[in-house]
Every structure is written in C-alpha cells, then in structure tokens.
Amino acid sequence: ATSLPLHGVRALVTAGPTHEPIDPVRYLANRSSGRQGYAIAGALAAMGAQVTLVSGPTDLPPPPGVTLHRVETAEEMLAACEAALPCDVAICAAAVADWRVARPGTRKIKKSPDAPPPGLTLVPNPDILAHLSRPGPARPRLVIGFAAETDDVRDNAAAKRLRKGCDWIVANDVRAETGIMGGHENEVTLITATGMEHWPRTSKDAVARGLVHKIVTEIAPSHHG
Numbered sequence: 001a002t003s004l005p006l007h008g009v010r011a012l013v014t015a016g017p018t019h020e021p022i023d024p025v026r027y028l029a030n031r032s033s034g035r036q037g038y039a040i041a042g043a044l045a046a047m048g049a050q051v052t053l054v055s056g057p058t059d060l061p062p063p064p065g066v067t068l069h070r071v072e073t074a075e076e077m078l079a080a081c082e083a084a085l086p087c088d089v090a091i092c093a094a095a096v097a098d099w100r101v102a103r104p105g106t107r108k109i110k111k112s113p114d115a116p117p118p119g120l121t122l123v124p125n126p127d128i129l130a131h132l133s134r135p136g137p138a139r140p141r142l143v144i145g146f147a148a149e150t151d152d153v154r155d156n157a158a159a160k161r162l163r164k165g166c167d168w169i170v171a172n173d174v175r176a177e178t179g180i181m182g183g184h185e186n187e188v189t190l191i192t193a194t195g196m197e198h199w200p201r202t203s204k205d206a207v208a209r210g211l212v213h214k215i216v217t218e219i220a221p222s223h224h225g
C-alpha cells in the first residue's frame with residue numbers, strides 16, 4: 001500500500017554463493033546459504049519496496065513480493081545487477097567467489113591414473129559491491145555491503161567500508177564455531193560513516209528487519225518510528 005514506508009523505493013539485493021565452473025560438471029563454491037540476503041529482500045518488500053533479488057544457487061523459495069533473478073557465476077550476477085539499475089538502495093549480501101577458473105573446460109576433465117591432477121588457473125572476479133558503490137549518476141543513494149570475517153571483525157570491516165566505497169557495512173563473524181555461515185542466526189556490527197552498533201545474536205530474519213528499519217530511517221525519515 002502507498003502508506004508503507006518504502007513505497008516507491010527501488011531496492012536491489014544480492015544473495016547466496018556463486019558457482020564458478022571448472023568444467024561442465026564441477027565448480028568452485030562456498031558455504032553461503034543465501035538466508036540473510038533472502039530475509040533482507042523479504043523484509044524490504046514487506047515495507048513496500050520494489051525489490052529485485054539477484055541470487056546465486058540456493059535452495060530457498062523466493063520471498064513474497066520479490067522479483068527473483070537466478071544466476072550462477074559472479075559475472076552473471078554483475079550483469080543482472082546492472083540490468084536492475086537504477087535503484088535507490090543496494091544491499092550486497094552475496095558471498096561472491098573471489099576467483100573464477102580462467103578457462104573452464106568445455107568437456108569434463110578426465111582423470112587418468114598416470115597424469116598428475118590438473119592445475120587450476122584462477123583469475124579475480126568483478127567486485128559487484130565496489131562496482132555499485134562507484135560515484136556517478138547511477139549510484140544508489142544507499143549502498144550496503146557485508147563483511148564476513150574470521151579475525152579483527154570490526155577493524156577489517158571498517159577498512160572494507162572505505163575500500164569498497166559503500167555507505168554501510170554489516171560485519172559478521174564467520175568463524176566455523178559460530179555456525180553463522182550456512183546457519184539461521186547472525187550476530188552483526190553495523191558500521192556507518194558515523195559509528196558502529198553491535199547487535200546481539202538473533203535470527204537472520206530479525207537482523208533483516210533491524211537493517212530495514214535503519215534503511216527506512218535513512219531514506220524515508222518521515223516514516224521513522
């Protein structure tokens with residue numbers, strides 16, 4: 001309805017891992033479930049935003065009211081994000097693979113008892129968050145990234161905010177013992193230009209609602225509260 005706080009606001013969310021092919025049957029990937037990004041997309045839609053969710057491979061159903069574009073690779077994710085511009089808010093929650101295989105095999109790589117294992121030459125993937133954060137007329141008003149760290153979470157995340165050029169960073173501790181990566185809960189620190197807030201461990205849905213509340217305050221302040 002027009003009374004919802006994010007009515008008329010266009011939002012772009014990335015979520016999930018990417019799969020980077022080695023050959024037609026094998027790929028490089030990571031443990032991201034997509035849950036945090038899907039929860040954010042759903043929470044934005046519930047507040048009236050027009051949401052495009054660009055998702056790597058996940059098992060999750062699309063949240064109600066969200067336009068879902070499924071992709072596999074980082075390069076496809078970047079292209080789908082560019083196609084979703086212009087937008088007002090971009091949230092990059094995807095765990096994009098840092099590297100892809102330079103020349104994936106067009107046929108299944110054969111194993112042979114005599115030959116050594118194949119070497120993989122990796123090349124860097126495009127940084128979608130840094131790309132969306134670049135100054136210019138198409139830059140969203142608010143660009144939010146995630147920082148999945150295992151050490152010095154806050155310092156690394158604050159440095160990442162500056163390096164990527166985004167407005168806010170949501171930092172989380174993905175050490176294996178936290179069970180956060182791939183799990184249902186998250187414990188985050190929100191880092192902005194003016195400070196940081198630690199949020200105690202809670203569900204990814206609650207983190208999503210908290211973040212969307214912050215977004216409402218930032219871009220639709222008349223609806224704050």
Ligand code: C5P
Pocket residue numbers: 014074092093094095096097098125126127128129130144145146147148
């Ligand atoms: O550099 P790092 O992977 O730690 O940065 C994490 C943040 O950057 C996340 O918001 C992630 O979605 C985004 N990212 C991206 N494209 C990449 C790598 C990371 O959008 N190639």
